[in-house]
Amino acid sequence: MTHVLSIEGVRAAYGKVTVLHGIDLYMAPGENIGLFGPNGHGKTTLLRVISGLMAPSAGKVVFEGEDITRERPPVIVTKGLVQSQQGNTLFGDMGVAETLEMAAFTRPARARAKQSLEQVYDLFPRLAERGPQTAKTLSGGERQMLSIGASLMCAPRLLLLDEPTLGLSPKLKEELAVALKEISVSVPVIVVEQDVELLLSLADRLYLIEHGEVEREIGQENALDHQEIMEMYFGEQSA
Template sequence: MLLEVNDLHVSYGAIRALKGIFCQVGEGEIVALIGANGAGKTTTLRTISGLIRPQSGTITYKGQPITKMPPHQIVSLGICQVPEGRRVFTRMTVLENLEMGAYTRKDKANVKADIEKVFQRFPRLAERKSQLAGTLSGGEQQMLAMGRALMSRPTVLLMDEPSMGLAPMLVQEIFSIIKEINQAGTTILLVEQNAHMALSIANRAYVLETGEIVLSGPARDLANNPEVQKAYLGE
C-alpha cells in the first residue's frame, strides 16, 4: 500500500478526535473519507500532513514511517494537502500562489512548465494570473488551491472538502477535474461532506463516525448500503 494509517489516536485536550483509526490508500486510487461534521475527517488529513501530532499509532508512506516528520518534509516526499476553505494567499496574485506551491522543489527549471500545465487544466486561472487571489470567486479559489498543490508534484493529494460552499454546477466541474488529476497519475485521499459526489468518483471509501471507522469497502457497495443511504445520501 502507498499510504497506511494504523491505529491512530488523536486528542484535542480532553476530546478524543480519533480513536484508533485504520485506513489504506493504494497507488492510483481515489479513496473517500465520508462522515458527518466533527467525525474526524479533517483531523485525519491534518495528522497525515504532519500538522497534528498523534498520541499513538503510525502513518507509513511507501513503507516508510512519517508519523513524526515535519509538514515540509512530508510535502517533499510527495504528499500534499488542499486544505478545507481553500486557504489561498489572498494578497498574492494567482501566479505567486502557484509559485508558492513549488516552494520545496529543487528543480526550479521545470516550475515554469508546470505552471503552464496548471493553466491548461484551469484556463480560468490563466486569464486571471495577475489578479489577487482574494478577488477570485469561491470556485476559482478552489481551482487555485488545487493548482497550487499540484505544483509540488505530489504522488498523493489529500483533498479536504473541495465542494464546500460551491454552487452545484461548480461542484460537478471540480469533481471532474479531481477525476482527471487522478487519471493523470495522482493518488487521491478525499474528505467530502457531499457523500454522493465522493462515492461517485472513489474506488473505495471509509465511513467515519465520532473518530472511528464504522464501515469501509468499495465505493459502489457503500453507495448502495441502506445505512449509508439513510445517514449520508438523504435517501
C-alpha cells in the same frame, strides 16, 4: 505489497478531547480513497495527522513504506504527500501567478514547475486569465481552484482534498468535479467530501468515519449505491 499509505492505530486529541480513537486504514497502489461521515467526527483531523499538521497521541502514519508520523509538514510535502487546503486559507494579497510559482518550493517541484503550471492552467483556464489578480479578489470557486492548483505545483505523489466543493454553486461544483476526476487519473487522491455522487465517481474505496473510528469500509466487493450511502449519513428517513 507496499501500500501507498497506511494508518495504524492513530489516536489524536485536542487538549483532553480525544477525536480519533485508533483509526486503521490503508491505500493500495493505483486506487483513490473517499472518506465520508457526519461533520465533526474526525475526517479533517485525520487529514491533518496524515499531512503532519497535527501530531497523533498514538499510532503510525506510513507513506510509501516510510514512517512519517513525526515529520514536519515541509518534509512531508517534499516526499510528495500534499494536502490541498480550503481556498479561504490563501494569502489574500498574493497574485494568482505568484501563488502558483511560490508553491513549487521543493526540489522535485522546481524541476517540473513548467509542466505543472501548464497542467494547472489546462485544468483551470480561469486561473490563466486571472494571473495578476490577488487571491482575495477571486470568487470562492476560483480560490478553491487556486488552492488545488498550488497543491499540484508541489509535484504530489498523493493528494489530500478536504471537502473541495464545499459552498460552491452547482455550476462551479460540476466544473471542479470534472477537474478532480482528471487529476485522480494521474495523482492518487484521498478525498473528504459530502457530495456522495462525487465521491462515488472518484473513489475506488470508501471509509465511513464516525466518532473517530472507521465504522465501515466499502469496496467493489460490497459496493453501495447513492441511496444507501445517503442513509448512512442521515438515517432511513432519507429514503
